[in-house]
Amino acid sequence: MRFNVLAATALVGATMAGAAFAEVESQEPIKLTLHDWSGQLLTTTIMGKVLSEAGYNVEYVQADYIAQFAGLKSGDLHVAMEIWETTGREAMDEAVATGNVVNMGETGMTAIEEWWYPAYMEETCPGLPDWKALNDCAREFSTPETAPMGRYLGGPVTWGGFDEERVEALEMDFEVVHAGTDAALFAELESAYQRKAPIVLWIYAPHWAPAKYEGSFVEFPPYTAECYDDPAWGSNPDMAYDCGKPTGPIWKVAWSGVAEKWPGAAKAVEAFDINNEDMGAMVADVDLNGKSVDEVADAWLAGNKDVWSAWIAD
Structure with a gap:
């Protein structure tokens, strides 16, 4: 695992704005990381749009999936919406152990x-x-x-x-x-x-x-x-990784300072929940049906207002 290289940090402004549900604590930008697969772009865009609707200033930062933890630990990045149990658990646990990164719970997806x-x-x-x-x-x-x-x-x-x-x-x-x-x-x-x-x-x-x-x-x-x-485990007594990959939840993580600077946003990130079926359908709309991430995210938001409104309610 590599933690020392942070990928490009191109910033993209949030595209959805609306009346705040509650007065926000700070107008400093909350930086959400973007990676290179459609599901993660959708998850992050939905979260960003919901936070923008609540009145927060959101920025999206392109970042490497594993190397992003360096930025999360330093506070240069703030929220990562998809850490997969299958490939990201070691990096997540190492970052959480420093005290500078917080596990914000499951996304609802397995x-x-x-x-x-x-x-x-x-x-x-x-x-x-x-x-x-x-x-x-x-x-x-x-x-x-x-x-x-x-x-x-x-x-x-x-x-x-x-x-x-x-x-x-x-x-x-x-x-x-x-x-x-x-x-x-x-x-x-x-x-x-x-x-x-x-x-x-x-x-x-x-x-x-x-x-x-x-x-x-x-x-x-x-x-x-x-x-x-433990290399001694399994069929090869001299090497680790002589087994399949783990399965399990997809997690959300955040810089530990998020809850202090933006407590309402932290609660919204913790409350975020989408199931595999909904996400699979959205990814298909992007990858197979040629729709944009924004278009698909907006459609989900329009059809699930009661769900996401609860994430940012007082």
Whole structure:
């Protein structure tokens, strides 16, 4: 995990303003972080619009998913709306342990992020979804660039996830190749699926892909905390990460000073709650139906005013 590099900090002003529900405590900007996948952009935009409606001054800051914790600990960044149990828990726990970052609770969404393959690959590779069968079929997943090794298409490198460590610990005949962006990851899946071409890649939920495409997650040895922390655990006595990824909540975190400077905003962030079904539908509207993040967020806000109004009520 890397904590020392903060990505670009381009600021984008909030687009929604309205009558405040209560007098705000400070007009200093609350800086919400933006990352590089549609669901997180939606979550953050919805939260930002709600805070703007309450009268707060909101700024959006483009930041690296893991490296953002440096800014959250220093107070240069204020709120991060999606920390996935699957890939961000270690970074979150380290930051919270400093006392400078606070866990603001669950978003209401449950995360899974794991290797995934299309159903048609089961004819080529009998024994799937077991990871050992996948490894036996590594050559069937190779590309000219990786042959004779299989290719695993991972998410952008900034997402973390320990895929290289897992491949090494489980002695898999695969090379990890990272997609440059979230959009590139799913564009490659679409292309492979239409051609019934070999592919195994990072898929996550909540997202539209597991519903649109028939396939399965690879079944690795079940995750335990010891798998990540204790090399002696698991099949490889010399290396950690010889298991699958964890599953669990998607969390919200904030700089510890938020509750003191903007107590009303802190309560709103804590109250934020959206389920997997709603988020999956919104991501599909952006990624598949060509709508903008603002357009989709505004539609959700219009249809759920009773929900979000309660987040900022006195």
